[in-house]
Amino acid sequence: MSKRAQGRGGSIRARNEARILVAAEAVFAEAGFQGATTAAIAARAKLPKANLHYYFGTKQALYRAVLANILDLWLGALDAIRADRQPAEALRDYISSKMHWSRQRPNASKVFANEILHGAPQLGGYLATDLRRRVGQKAVVLRRWARQGLMDPVDPVHLVFTLWAMTQHYADFEMQVRAVLGRQRLTEADYTAATDTIVKLVLDGCKVTSGPPRKAGQGLRRSP
Amino acid sequence: MSKRAQGRGGSIRARNEARILVAAEAVFAEAGFQGATTAAIAARAKLPKANLHYYFGTKQALYRAVLANILDLWLGALDAIRADRQPAEALRDYISSKMHWSRQRPNASKVFANEILHGAPQLGGYLATDLRRRVGQKAVVLRRWARQGLMDPVDPVHLVFTLWAMTQHYADFEMQVRAVLGRQRLTEADYTAATDTIVKLVLDGCKVTSGPPRKAGQGLRRSP
């Protein structure tokens, strides 16, 4: 009941938990759940292993905490797809947003990918309920846009799958992308080229009618 | 030097190695390299663990053998993209082929994905040399098609990435796809819908001019 001790800048607990979560995300991304060792996570966080168990109890609990953090990130992006927006803008923003996170938080994407790849033992329930409902809502929007003639009637759920696949590919398969492009590290230009390619593929592929040329600072006028 | 003993239908060695490889692919797909145990692979192959080490020596050697098998599969599909074909036909075939293998050999795709996801410790060299060269060759073809006005000038390498991403998504993220679609198992119709969506996205997205309606049995004249 009593509020936890909290120095400014976060209590000791909050600070150490955050530190451990960052280290854990990196190690889980590199090695997967089974391959990750609590010793490796502790070493990366520069804390004794026992300290890590003091805060999170078990490796699985720590893993779930990492996943929970990632989901918050993932859910945000889909908000770009709203019925009151122009499809071109919405899809462009969504793709940009996903590509942004693929670049800035590749480890988050990798941990998530690894979880699904191996049967989603922790996230299975979430996928079948929460995620499914959200995708269903976005499908309604996409179908409406198609009915209004703003885009071709593409299967909305499969369209979402392709968006996920293409954008997350640059985080999850980064090693392959780098190897094929012959890069030591992916550059800003690489991400721009990738984003442009995906945006073109989706907008032209769905024959999205680009709205009238708007000026910057789009005070999106609701369609009257 | 002396040829190995080989009963008809395969020598004991060939038969057992094949049996172990099948089991290993499944277990590696489910659990990843580190998560897979030689005991689990042996149990699935219905052989004693020691027998497995008799044939493959180490877990890593077995894993490499599994990967080698998978690469043979993967390389075949790219052959669809040849300069002497119509882009629409070639791309459609490539997508269909990849989707076919995603459905028929999901474990192969998952093992491959897991390998790349965790930094390609075994395939790193292959990606940077063999795969890179092959993609480069296909990029030449795609650029030629663009120059000939048969399709828009999309960045060919990134286009290949999107093709890989979209098609392999249905194997690697099958659990998520099933959850969102609300299916216990993906049906023939699901794969058809997915393939159709991807094909439309790519062909319209690249503005591929569907060639003049050709008759079946296209006696494609080899460029002399």
Place this chain on the structure above:
DNA sequence: TCAAGAACTGACCAAACGGTCAAGATTTAG
């Protein structure tokens, strides 16, 4: 100042793992 709670940690443990091996069973070539 000073208890009381929170945080810290080296040492330890049982279980699980990859891999080994010696000894026996089976197959094959001549």
Place this chain on the structure above:
DNA sequence: CTAAATCTTGACCGTTTGGTCAGTTCTTGA
């Protein structure tokens, strides 16, 4: 038939792993 080669396998081993714990140090509210 027979001896060499191949195949089979239970038992075993050193190492690594996730997790525990008792004892200590640090932080904080009154």
